Amino acid sequence: xxxxxxxxxxxxxxxxxxxxxxCSPISGHRSVSxxxxxxxxxxxFLFEYFSETQRNKGNFPGRFSGRQFSNSRSEMNVSTLELGxxxxxxxxxxxxxxxxxxxTFGSGTRLTVV
Amino acid sequence: AQSVSQHxxxxxxxxxxxxxxGCNYSYGGTVNLFWYVQYPGQHLQLLLKYFSGDPLVKGxxxxxxxxxxxxxxxxxxxxxxxxxxxxxxxxxxxxxxxxQLIWGAGTKLIIKP
Numbered sequence: 001x002x003x004x005x006x007x008x009x010x011x012x013x014x015x016x017x018x019x020x021x022x023c024s025p026i027s028g029h030r031s032v033s034x035x036x037x038x039x040x041x042x043x044x045f046l047f048e049y050f051s052e053t054q055r056n057k058g059n060f061p062g063r064f065s066g067r068q069f070s071n072s073r074s075e076m077n078v079s080t081l082e083l084g085x086x087x088x089x090x091x092x093x094x095x096x097x098x099x100x101x102x103x104t105f106g107s108g109t110r111l112t113v114v
Numbered sequence: 115a116q117s118v119s120q121h122x123x124x125x126x127x128x129x130x131x132x133x134x135x136g137c138n139y140s141y142g143g144t145v146n147l148f149w150y151v152q153y154p155g156q157h158l159q160l161l162l163k164y165f166s167g168d169p170l171v172k173g174x175x176x177x178x179x180x181x182x183x184x185x186x187x188x189x190x191x192x193x194x195x196x197x198x199x200x201x202x203x204x205x206x207x208x209x210x211x212x213x214q215l216i217w218g219a220g221t222k223l224i225i226k227p
Contacts, residue, residue, distance in 0.1 A: 042218075090158065105150075107157045108157065
């Protein structure tokens, strides 16, 4: 079956702009989590959605938001981009909350803010 | 706050050497434990996980990990590494009732052929 699909793969934006990233989970997976990966901070949890509801949120400012649609696809939005938002954004899906069977990760979206 | 520590940021081994990567977490309650691997240019993949039962869990590609509750540890082991094991390894934890994974900083493993 198809894996977790993230689009776009690469993105370059200017400071102050906003960006929307998309994630299509594995068919049948209802949980989608988002992570930010940077060389300095490592992997940091952004939020998790399950059945269109945000179940948990990490310690990121309100500029970071997300949503999940009825088909489990998820989007994450970052407004008023800052240089420090440059990172690899990873999406992970699971068939259950807490990733009881483990999470499957996408290849990520590499965001560069200039 | 809960945290996960991976003691070695870089490990260099020769092929056929034995491997042990340390992982310690700080949380006194029920935990779910994971090891993920990221091969060069690829996405994160689940190596193995522990939820309950036998504290010695076996994963893919000959890896295993042992959960020692008294030591708050979940070390990853492999008896004989191969060049293809060159990758970055991440330990992660989530706690009962909390849905977010807390990640270690990762260990970059380089296997010399």
